[in-house]
Amino acid sequence: MAEIVKKATRESFGEALCELAAENKDIVVLDADLAAATKTGIFQKAYPDRFFDCGIAEGNMIGVAAGMAAAGKIPVAASFAMFATGRAFEQIRNSVAYPELNVKIAGSHAGISTGEDGATHQCIEDIGIMRAIPNMMVLNPADHWEMKEATKAAIAYDGPVYIRLGRLAIDSFNDPETYTFELGKGITLHEGNDVAVIATGLVVNEALKAVKELEAEGINARLINIHTIKPIDRDIIVKAAQETGRIITVEEHNVVGGLADAVCEVVTEECPVKVTKIGVQDRFGFSGPAWELLDSFELTQPHIAKVIRKVVAENK
């Protein structure tokens, strides 16, 4: 087992940008007065001439990024997920995605694990919003190692990408020695045919702990990590539906518009099975420490294990 790295994916992202920028001179980074929080500040320190703070003006930041991309740069524009995808939605839609410009949009402090700042800053809609835009790739890496590889792949890919970053320091579960990242390809983390658990982002490790816990009870749950929400890995989902007949989705996002719906879109077309949606149940968050909130929203290991048990019992 590889050493566990406890780190927020925003930090992994900031580090990855720095590493990539050493080789790729076209990378420029823009932020909207949140560099210390989104961790683009790491890049700012290393490459001050290629970092542009746009101030608290997210719409303009995305437009500037679009113009820089049109002039050959690879701009990475970062803010909180709430403001990047909410405030600047239409700039992303019309100035970036429609002309298919090579802009990477990083949305940090995504999900309820943003914590104490409360509902105004806990973005639970970003995946749905970004997924609905044509030409937009949507990434939601689950740990330090995955974020580093996803960032590398996003920069190498020529086109608009939205990448979701978390505030909360979380344990890594991937092994950097064996881990490989491929855009649009889900990863099976645990084999099993009793039920398929399909998870994304920060809660993948919670789901992994849950399926491992259930081994002792004789429950063999398959666990699939979907780091690329769009384009989604249809094959891995269809195969899971066919072989297990039952799906549970797990995400730190509203169950409307996010991974749950993305999975349902695939199975309803190709292999209809019942899907149980673990996530934020179409309500706003509130202030509190991140782990207490995740527990309160029933997104942690014991809650996920409970749902898996129930679903498997129903299925027998």
Place this chain on the structure above:
Amino acid sequence: MDSSEIRQLQILAAKSRMGAVLGTYHAKSGHPGGSLSAADIVTYLYFKEMNVDPKDPGWEDRDRFVLSKGHCCPSLYAALALKGFFDWSELTVLRHVGAMLQGHPDMKRTPGIDMSTGSLGQGVSAACGMALAAKLDNKDYRTYTLLGDGEVEEGQVWEAAMFAAHHKLDNLVVIVDQNGLQIDGAVEDVAGIEPLDKKFEAFGFEVIKIDGHDFEQIAAALDKAKTVKGKPTAILAKTVKGKGVSFMENQVGWHGVAPNKEQYELATAELQAQIDRLEGAC
């Protein structure tokens, strides 16, 4: 510029207006009013000011133009066709299914279009990005963007203005086509923007006020902008909406309505008479 050069520009502008009328007539939709008010500025940019190559539209050292008031593309399309970026006949299928010329500029479909625009307020930010990229790459190309006076009601314009001044984008020229009318009426009645010169000054711009139909004034303003260092330039160009077609001039109703057959023929005859008169004087 001598008088014959000015006449040549006037002829090209009249032809661009003809193209805008032709395009919107065939499209049975579009925005003739603002296309006509912008025609002289756009003509000057493409035929005197900007360093562009129709044979190599993506040339990386070219000057850039962003039509932030994207709906006024019919006269821009006409100017690009006259310049040789694509065939004039494309205007007859403007806005048709499968057409190269979309209702609003599309940089992926149309050679010569440097930025996809249409949602007001966004083009000016993209122009800032291009100007910043030029600085970063130590390139001397310049970036021009044209805004409507209604468009400056968008908050993003002022976000971009702050950004341009903060980054000392003296390679950026923001031109406002001040035809005084927007969809719901006169700009001053809908949501007053004056004093626009003082606003741009306060945001850190060099401000030049001109008559946007006078080529000598357009030339002088753009020449002056090249001498301004350390800050961006805003050219506030007073224009007439619908300029060049008598029954469209200063009529708010011609913002987003296409001419019918009779109106198209009347407008074309008027513009042709202008061209004939100018060519006769050559």
